[in-house]
Structures are given as structure tokens and as C-alpha cells.
Amino acid sequence: MQIAPSFLSCDFSKMGEELIRMDKAKADMIHLDVMDGHFVPNITFGAPVIKWARPYTKLPFDVHLMISEPHKYIEDFAKAGADIITFHVESDSDIAETIRLIKSHSVKPGLVIKPNTPASTVFPYINDLYMVLVMTVEPGFGGQSFMADMLPKVKEIKDFARSVGRDILVEADGGINAETIAQCSAAGVDISVSGTGVFKAPDAAQAIAELKQLGA
Numbered sequence: 174m175q176i177a178p179s180f181l182s183c184d185f186s187k188m189g190e191e192l193i194r195m196d197k198a199k200a201d202m203i204h205l206d207v208m209d210g211h212f213v214p215n216i217t218f219g220a221p222v223i224k225w226a227r228p229y230t231k232l233p234f235d236v237h238l239m240i241s242e243p244h245k246y247i248e249d250f251a252k253a254g255a256d257i258i259t260f261h262v263e264s265d266s267d268i269a270e271t272i273r274l275i276k277s278h279s280v281k282p283g284l285v286i287k288p289n290t291p292a293s294t295v296f297p298y299i300n301d302l303y304m305v306l307v308m309t310v311e312p313g314f315g316g317q318s319f320m321a322d323m324l325p326k327v328k329e330i331k332d333f334a335r336s337v338g339r340d341i342l343v344e345a346d347g348g349i350n351a352e353t354i355a356q357c358s359a360a361g362v363d364i365s366v367s368g369t370g371v372f373k374a375p376d377a378a379q380a381i382a383e384l385k386q387l388g389a
């Protein structure tokens with residue numbers, strides 16, 4: 174299991190130090206939650222903040238766009254240093270075109286599904302995706318309770334991908350901590366996002382090691 178601490182839960186008054194802390198704690202990547210106050214009822218940060226954060230670590234930046242019109246901002250996020258860009262299948266952008274745009278900047282594309290969205294909505298795009306992100310909370314806020322009933326979607330996605338000869342990565346996001354990560358690994362999740370579970374832990378290295386062990 175790879176662990177992607179969610180930047181949303183960091184202390185933004187010392188963003189750079191927080192990234193160095195995650196790097197030393199052996200995070201596999203950094204998950205960055207971009208919210209526009211329209212697609213979700215919360216506002217976080219945009220490409221300029223990611224650009225400022227970029228020099229502090231070499232870890233991949235996994236940028237989760239919770240915004241209504243992702244296609245308008247792909248270039249900005251790519252130039253800011255995103256390695257992976259995921260956007261919602263429920264957004265207003267043309268999905269195939271947005272995936273194409275992400276790839277045109279040599280960034281890895283992923284689609285995200287909210288809890289009420291079926292796994293099958295990503296199937297038409299599976300050949301062009303690097304990753305599918307299954308939300309295990311309603312997007313918008315950190316610190317919510319894990320929705321275990323979302324996990325069957327992981328197998329549905331993996332099975333469909335294999336049926337067309339693809340091996341796709343599946344990431345889960347929301348409410349993942351030492352109590353819930355074993356369920357994610359049993360369901361076949363490759364990457365678990367953890368915000369409060371890592372950033373708010375007294376010792377991030379210990380928290381990540383524990384998550385990896387419980388999610389092995």
C-alpha cells in the first residue's frame with residue numbers, strides 16, 4: 174500500500190517544513206486537494222500555492238481537482254509541478270478532452286468518483302487513465318468518517334480494467350486511518366490518501382509505517 178498524505182491537513186503557516194516532514198516520514202506521494210467553492214462547498218488553494226510548495230520535496234504531487242471546470246486550469250497545474258492530475262467525472266468539463274489535455278503536458282491523468290457515482294462511469298475512459306480515485310467520503314472536507322460501502326467499486330474498476338488488458342491504479346480518499354486501512358487493502362486499493370491520520374499524528378513517520386503495515 175502506498176500512502177499519500179493530504180496536504181489539506183498540514184499547517185499552512187509552514188508549508189515547506191510540512192512537506193520536508195512528510196518526505197522524511199517516507200510518504201510515497203503528496204495528495205493536494207484543490208477546491209473551488211463551487212464544485213464542493215469549500216475553498217482551499219490553487220496552482221500558485223502548489224508552485225511555491227514544489228521545491229520542498231521530490232515526492233510526486235498527486236493533485237485532486239474538486240473544481241467545476243478542470244479543463245480551464247490543467248495547464249496551470251501542470252506548470253506548477255503536478256505529476257498526477259485527477260478530476261471528477263461529475264465535473265462540467267468534457268472528460269476525454271480534459272484527459273487529452275493532461276497527457277499533452279506529460280502529466281498522468283486520473284478520474285475521481287464521488288460516493289453516489291457508479292464505478293461504471295469511468296469505464297469508457299479506462300484505456301487513457303493512469304489512476305481512478307474512489308472517494309470514501311463526500312468531497313469537501315478532511316476529517317470525515319470512512320464509507321466502507323464504497324470499497325466494492327475498487328474491484329469493479331480493477332476487474333473491468335483487466336478485462337480490457339489494463340492494470341490500473343486505484344486510489345481511495347477520505348477517512349483512511351489505522352482503523353480503516355486494512356479494509357482498503359483487502360479491497361485492492363493501491364494508494365491510500367490520509368490527511369488527519371498522518372498530519373495530525375504525533376509522529377508522522379510512525380503513522381505512515383503503521384498504515385503501511387496494516388495495509389500490507
Ligand code: DX5
Binds near residue numbers: 368
Ligand atoms: C476530501 C479530500 C481528502 C481529505 C482527506 O474532500 O479529497 O483528500 O483531505 O482527509 P482525511 O484523511 O482527514 O479524511
Ligand code: ZN
Binds near residue numbers: 205206366
Ligand atoms: Zn483528495
